[in-house]
Amino acid sequence: MITLTSAEENYLKAIYHLSDGGKKGVSTNDVSAEMKTKPASVSDMLRKLGEKEVIEYRKYYGLHITEEGKKLALQTIRKHRLWEVFLVEKLKFSWDEVNEVADELSHVKCKVLIQRLDEYLGFPKFDPHGDPIPDEYGDVRARPRQLLNELDLGSTGQIVAVKDSSPAFLRYLDKVGAYIGARIKVMDKTEFDGSVEILVDNKKSIFMSKDVAGNILVMV
Amino acid sequence: MITLTSAEENYLKAIYHLSDGGKKGVSTNDVSAEMKTKPASVSDMLRKLGEKEVIEYRKYYGLHITEEGKKLALQTIRKHRLWEVFLVEKLKFSWDEVNEVADELSHVKCKVLIQRLDEYLGFPKFDPHGDPIPDEYGDVRARPRQLLNELDLGSTGQIVAVKDSSPAFLRYLDKVGAYIGARIKVMDKTEFDGSVEILVDNKKSIFMSKDVAGNILVMV
DNA sequence: TTTTATTTTTAGCCTACCCTAAATCATAAA
């Protein structure tokens, strides 16, 4: 059985995200930027992850995550997202505050704990940001989603996730009245700058730049 | 502000317990046995805790916990016991399984998390073993307790804690039908071996040796 | 009081994870 330290788990999770679930290769600098550690530290960690065979690592040529690596990454993501659900649903944290705390909580080593937590939360399928929660075996059932700026005029849907989940962006959304779960309808689209007018929950009308709308995922 | 690492927090908590809340002095070997680390490692840690002034440390003569140390230890104990309540009440762990997991959970660094958890659990005053949960400021309100083997014939009370909380002992109690919160009455006492007969919840009668009864605390 | 035994500390080493500075590799430009 492969066991990873907390730091190794963090790196592998970052690598999984950067490689878009294993589709793309990833560079040392990519990981460095994501983890906010220096490239030299990353090199060292990649060597270790390579030895544990959760990534395939060729010096100077970047890396690919292995099947085993994907499994482990998905288990880490599962833990992280279940704790996020707990923090938001039960402890009333707002969805822009939970990331770091969930990270720490998800490093507690206890299989049973995660099973019980899952059960206690009612086996949720999505986290507060709308991202899917993998099951025990790493299976993910994603729902069909579309970027808000690509929706046709008049089409309706529900906000289910954001691409950029930085606290700043999440706070901005809260401020203008958009939130995960909001029912929306595209009322107007401006051709020359790509901005859109959105009706939220059939009552509040808000404007969004193309950049903002391009960060919002809608289930249609 | 004094900040402690997770390991330092663990040592300080152990020291607090060993010194019976600050009443007694503690030796290096005591700490070594409690923490399951070697005396050499303990010496090093005591030096560090001494520098941070949470203990008063004299080489070769043991240590005393300081007022500041007590405060910090009580905050760690508070976190630990709140997580224990969560694990037992919400996630349905049994009270003999929660210690290590609560330990890991209590190292998550987030003040707000503990406040919200406390609120979510309904501001509990005692943990699943019946031990009191200190408040935010380290105040503890202990309830008057007596050892079960010292109760008079015919007296009644409620089991609120155990002295020996080893998994083996806790499982034994579960097996014979005793548990934290059980209403009990002393039905018989045998003089020559100190064993007792106890009526639990007015229905089940159980026998206990003096050793077992001497490990059970009852609120009278 | 002297010797022996026990406790405690020091010295030195190890792993994990991070860092900086210097060296090396790959590639884009001249």
Next chain:
DNA sequence: TTTATGATTTAGGGTAGGCTAAAAATAAAA
């Protein structure tokens, strides 16, 4: 094709927390 640039790795060092083996201090026994 050679050079310059940027990415990456190596070398060496720091902190935290553990370890063993040996030295030193205290306590107990002769």
